[in-house]
Amino acid sequence: MHNDNLLKTYNRLDITFKKGKGTKLWDEKGNEYLDFVSGVAVNCLGHCHPIILDALKKQSEDLIHISNLYYNKPQNDLAKKLCSIGDMKKVFFCNSGTESIETALKIARKYGTTIHESKKEIIYMNNSFHGRSMGALSVTGQPKYQNNFTPLVGGMHQAEINNINSIKNIINSNTCAVIIEPIQGEGGIISCSNKFLKELKTLCTKYNALLIFDEVQCGAGRLGSFFAYKQFDIVPDIVCMAKGLGGGFPIGATLTNEKVGKCISPGDHGSTFGGNPLACAVSLAIIKELLDKDIIKEIPFKEKYLKSKFKALKDKYPCLLDISGKGLLIGIKFKDPKTIIKKCFNKKLLLVGAGENVIRLLPPLNVSYKEIDHAINILKEVLEEI
CATH class of the missing domain: 3.90.1150.10 (Aspartate Aminotransferase, domain 1)
Structure with a gap:
């Protein structure tokens, strides 16, 4: 049609x-x-799925949207659930994977500038895909998506997946973060090796740079653990999620550890619809179904x-x-x-x-x-x- x-x-x-x-x-x-x-x-x-339909019906009869000027129980419960099943301590809710990436990039730069005003540079991988907004596009390592939209956001530098030397050559004291998909989805199902990711984590620690995992496609259980990073035996500083997190209802999330979460203040970021009761109720029902039913x-x-x-x-x-x-x-x-x-x-x-x-x-x-x-x-x- x-x-x-x-x-x-x-x-x-x-x-x-x-x-x-x-x-x-x-x-x-x-x-x-x-x-x-x-x-x-x-x-x-x-x-x-009946679980999703039931969550939609029940929550829509009580409360759909109130804005983030107030707390709502489904958002509180979902935040607690996500933090309880992983290693992250803080959550920001949005509406999509691209938005979760934008949030992570902003958090990384805010974190960097709390250390030094020049600590703003971000490293990303060749062949990666993180979204189509200007920020996400700027860390997407595929020229076919970027060429028509230059100039992109500055301070972004490309390295080569599974080549630790390519990162050693560009990481420095001005690097605030490295963003990576543990398995590149749109790029062709290319997996990071455990050895590469562990060496990358060591480098990030050395330069006080945040390690951001884009789990938008590979997270929410798809690899055999709710968080994809659990499959690679390392813990990132920030995790970006969406897609399966809502099972068809729009929701995204950016999760951080305690150290990173402390750098964010009211007004630094926001989302009108992010964390609305309806989306959070659906997501919570999905997580429970995935975990409780094995x-x-x-x-x-x-x-x-x-x-x-x-x-x-x-x-x-x-x-x-x-x-x-x-x-x-x-x-x-x-x-x-x-x-x-x-x-x-x-x-x-x-x-x-x-x-x-x-x-x-x-x-x-x-x-x-x-x-x-x-x-x-x-x-x-x-x-x-x-």
């Missing part, structure tokens, strides 16, 4: 979805699709199952070049991913690309093994055809 009223910021497929339930979507004609995109890692419990604990087994299936396909089909990722953030590298995505779409399986030649698999975290098999069988049919 083409719509000339929409600003052309996306190359949308010519399909309009009307209904969703779990991993399934139905278009206006009643055709059923298996959704392994999940709103790009957003629908962590699938479409229209959905996250099952993810390593689903990862192993998926990778074993892909390894079997790789051994048989030479066009499948590589398998990467962790948990339910899996990348499969193909010679011609666009053709495969299109053919899978024609067979009612939704997939999304990443980087130059990678297909992302982002099913809901509660996806069943039967649904995994269904997706694999469709992909196998496509590979047989090509």
Whole structure:
């Protein structure tokens, strides 16, 4: 359904979805699709999960929005819950991943200037993606997103992922932070090594620079722990979250440790809608469902199952070049991913690309093994055809 009223910021497929339930979507004609995109890692419990619907109904009947001039219980409860299951002590709520990144960049610069007025520089990685606002874009290491919007925010310096020497060459006393995705999502499912991240943490400590983890795509349980950093045996100073944190309802969060949180004062930052009761009630319900039902604990087994299936396909089909990722953030590298995505779409399986030649698999975290098999069988049919 083409719509000339929409600003052309996306190359949308010519399909309009009307209904969703779990991993399934139905278009206006009643055709059923298996959704392994999940709103790009957003629908962590699938479409229209009863837990989300119940939270929306109950909270909307009590209180939807009051602004941050006052406290509200869902926000208080969500902040306490997030801090209790990790190592962070302070939370700022916003509405999206990009906003959570903007918050982290501002916090980093405020922290730096409390030490010295020149401590404002931020290091980011090549091939990274942190969002499309001017601040987030300035630490996104892909020229194709940046070129039309220069000049960008100054004081940003690019290093190379998994190359500690590239960071040693540019980090100095004026560096206030290093921002990194532990697994680059949009960039092509490229994982940081544990060794690299540990050396990076040591460097940040040496120069009193903050380590910022962008967990917008890889967090909220997707890697097999609620916080992605738990998979890499280090603790960052700031964690940015969104996507799965709201399961489809807009919410973002920037979490900091005690040291960093102390540098922020009233007026330094804000968000009209951030932390509203409705968003926080939904997020809290999702977190409880993920943890209480052991959905996250099952993810390593689903990862192993998926990778074993892909390894079997790789051994048989030479066009499948590589398998990467962790948990339910899996990348499969193909010679011609666009053709495969299109053919899978024609067979009612939704997939999304990443980087130059990678297909992302982002099913809901509660996806069943039967649904995994269904997706694999469709992909196998496509590979047989090509």
